Amino acid sequence: MVTLIEDPAAGQQTTTDQQPSHSLRTRTSSAKPKKNALKNVYKKKNASTTGTVLEADEKDIKTKLISTTSASTPEDAESLIDAVREQLSQIAIQGSSSHKSNKNERHESTEEGNSCASISLLPDKTAYEVTDNDPTPTQPITQQLDEQLKDIEEKREPAKPSKPRAATRQKGDTKSQQTYVNDQTRTSYVQPILNEGMSTRSSRGIQHFDKWxxxxxxxxxxxxxxxxxxGEVYELCAKDGVSKASLSSSRSSKLQAYMDGVFKIVPLCAQRGPGSKKFTTVQEIVAEVQLLKLLDPIPGFARFREIHVVQGRFPPSYQDAWNLYSQTKDDCFNPDPSKKKSYPDNQLWAxxxxxxxxxxxxxxKFSSVFQVYDIFWGVALALARAEQYASFEHRDLHLGNVCVKQKQPPQKVVRRRKSSDDDAVVEFSACLGTSGLETTIIDYSLSRAELPLYETPEAAPTCETVxxxxxxxxxxxxxxxRDEEEKFLRDTYRMMRSEVFSSPSSNTEQWKSYRPRTNLIWLSFILTTLVNKCHSEKLVPTHRQPLGQRSANSNLQPKSSNTKAKQAKNIKGKQDVEESKLSDEMQQVLFERLETVQDLLELEDEYENLSCAGDLVAIAIGSQWLAESDFLC
Known part of the structure; x- marks a missing residue:
């Protein structure tokens, strides 16, 4: 290899093949690259080696380097390098004529490991060597060079061109391909559902089931x-030992996002071919999501969070949950998700x-009439609010679509005097909420409601208003x-259908019309079922038998020294008896009210004053079975 080295002092070029013992080292293709090309600016030479002196004035070089560096910016890094190189080229290497006489000595010192000072400005460029017989006066200059060139290197790093946007975009696309299904046809098929998503992650596309x-x-x-x-319903239970206090803020927020949530997983109809004639259609899911959003702010209805569309088979965690449910419960009728004859590998799920x-x-499991009373009127009040707000009909309100949660501890029963003049006449308060239970209506897959006209950023204005x-x-x-309860449920479906198709026309578009009496039909079904439970589980208090003759020894006082404690215990026992008696009386009153409502809901009698759930609530408020604030909350 022939490398030309320019000697600014001699003004001529020499070649390494003509001077094989020259100590100036050249970077070759086989040499290992230095970690930092600007690290070793100056190294002390062996004292026995013939050196060179710097002819340039120390102060001038220092001043020029500092002024050049300070006048440059990180964006002008290449120009700065050229300027420094030009300053270094002014350093005259003295004694060039003595290279030949000293070449053997210099070559020997190099082989012995004595390092020659070098300045490597750029990778794969010729290294300029600077040596000095007396390094003492030149030490500050070389230190300054070292500092200046390090500054140049630091300024050059931000100026490096960033990766092209196409490369960054390609990396993001790779990540999204791992999360989302890259199938434009299937994505277009479920796009109406994706448009209902609340977040970018959910509305972007179909996610892989296992990744989700x-x-x-x-x-x-x-x-x-x-x-x-x-569909099926799953819940997420926090693992043992996992709490917000033991997690970082980001993971704690993730824990909070999933806490107290349930997931209803519904198989979607295929776009064509096998599976296109069964399962739930895209339009039905869209209607249910729209109803969830619409009814979310109304007390008594489910709180909606998000809608996802995924593809694939059940992940191991969900399949294990399905297997455990099928082994421990007697109401598992849906097909096994792990079997290919049940669902294909690319099954879509909402x-x-x-x-x-x-x-x-x-x-x-009921324990009192207070619970029955709160549950029935909780459902009736929710339906009445939804009727007024959105002309809502549920149309599938069996006991499985009503959920119950203990929100507050049960309250004590209170009564108030109706008249201060007559202490014997008392009346009970409305007593809604005594049990502390909260009822929630769920599952609107068969429901009907009127939607408001609105626009979304992802979709055009809503054309369908129902x-x-x-x-x-x-x-x-x-x-x-198969049994009496299920027969009653099937008869309720047929009674509802008769209400919808009251006119001679058999057009299925009549399901689009508003028939609020269907809510009364389902309230009658719920109330009849609850009343039967009160009888079967003996929740209705029985009348107490009259007390017998008092014992003659009842006035005898025991000789025990703990008389006061026993007296206090007897007083507390009497209070408990009074409260129990009052509770029994109140439950009897509430049960009689429910039986009256049951008579009102005998729709075969064509009770003209009842046309919707709101009418039933109005009668209850007028009869002081409910308070007006119960409807307004």
Whole structure:
């Protein structure tokens, strides 16, 4: 290899092949690259080696370097390098004529490991060597050079061109491909559902089922809690030892986002081919999500969080939860998600994320009439509010679509005097909320409501002002029950259908019309079921038997020294008896009210004053069964 080295003092060029013993070292392709090309600006030479002296004035070089560096900016890094190189080129290397006489000595010193000072300005460039017989006076200059060139290197780093945007975008696309399904046809098919998403992550596209589920791995255990004809419900339970106090702020917020939430997982119809004639359609999911958003602020309805669309088979955590539910529960009828004959590998699922509303009413264990009273009127009040707000009909309000949660501890029963002149006449307060239970209506897959006209950034103005579902496409009217309860439920479906198709026309568009008496039909179903539970579980207090003759020894005082304690105990016992008696009386009154309402809901008698749930609530307020504030809350 031939490398030309320019000697500014001699004004001529020499070649390394002509002077093979020259000590100036050149970077070759086989040499290892230095970690920092500007690290060693000057190294002390062996005293026995013939050196050179710097002819340039120390102060001039220092002044020029500082002025050049201070006048430059990080954006002008290349110009700064050239300026420094020009300053260094002015350093005259003295004794060039003695190179030949001293070349053997210099070569020997190099082989012995004596380092020669060098300045390497750029990688893969010729290194200029600067040596001195007396390094003492030149030490400050070389230190200054070292500092200046380090500053240049630091300024050059921000000036490096950043990665092209296309490369960054490609990296982001790779990450999104791992999270989202890259299928434009299927994405377009579910786009109406994606438009209803509340966040960018959910509305962007179809997510892989396992990737979506992995977001909660490490924080929660998955548990299946319910199942219906159109989907299954899962909840996330925090793992043992996981709490917000033991996590960072980011993970704590993630924990809070999933805390107290449930996921309703619904299989979607395929766009074409196998699976296109079963499961839930995209339009039905869109209608349900719109209703969830619409009814979210109304007390007594589910709190909506998010809608997701995923593809694939159940992740292991959800499949394990399904297996455990099928082994421990007797109401598992949906097909096994792990079997290919049940669902294909690319099955689409809609996941509705909501707050946990508690236990299903059909699984709730009653302990008092107070609970029955609060549950029934809680459902009736919610329906009345939704009727007034959005002309709402639920159309599928069986006990599995009413959830119950203990929000407050039970309250003590109180009574008030009706008249101060007559102490014997008393009346009870409305007593709604005595049990502390909160009721929530869920599952609007068959419901109907009027939607407001609004625009969203993702979609055009809403053209359809009514969210509804064609129940004629559902296999619910011809089914026959296996026991008395199920027969009653199937008869309720058929009674509701008769109410909708009261006119001779058999057009299925009638399901789009507003028929609020269907809410009364379902309230009658709920109340009749609850009243039967009161009888079967013996919740209604029985009348006490009259007391017998008092014992002759009842006035005898015991000789025990703990008389006061026993007297206090007897007083407390009497108070407990009075409270128990008052509670029994109140439960009897509430049960009689429910029986009266049951008579009012005998719709075969065509009670003209009742046309919707709001009318029933108005009668209850007028009869002081409810307070006006109960409806307004």
């Amino acid at each position: 589920a992995n977001r909660a791995v490490g924080f929660f255990d998955v548990r299946k809690i319910a199942e219906g004809s159109y 996941i509705l994320e909501m707050e946990n509303a508690g236990f299903e009413l059909e699984k709730f 969210a509804w579902s064609d129940l004629e496409k559902k296999d619910i009217f011809d089914a026959v029950g």
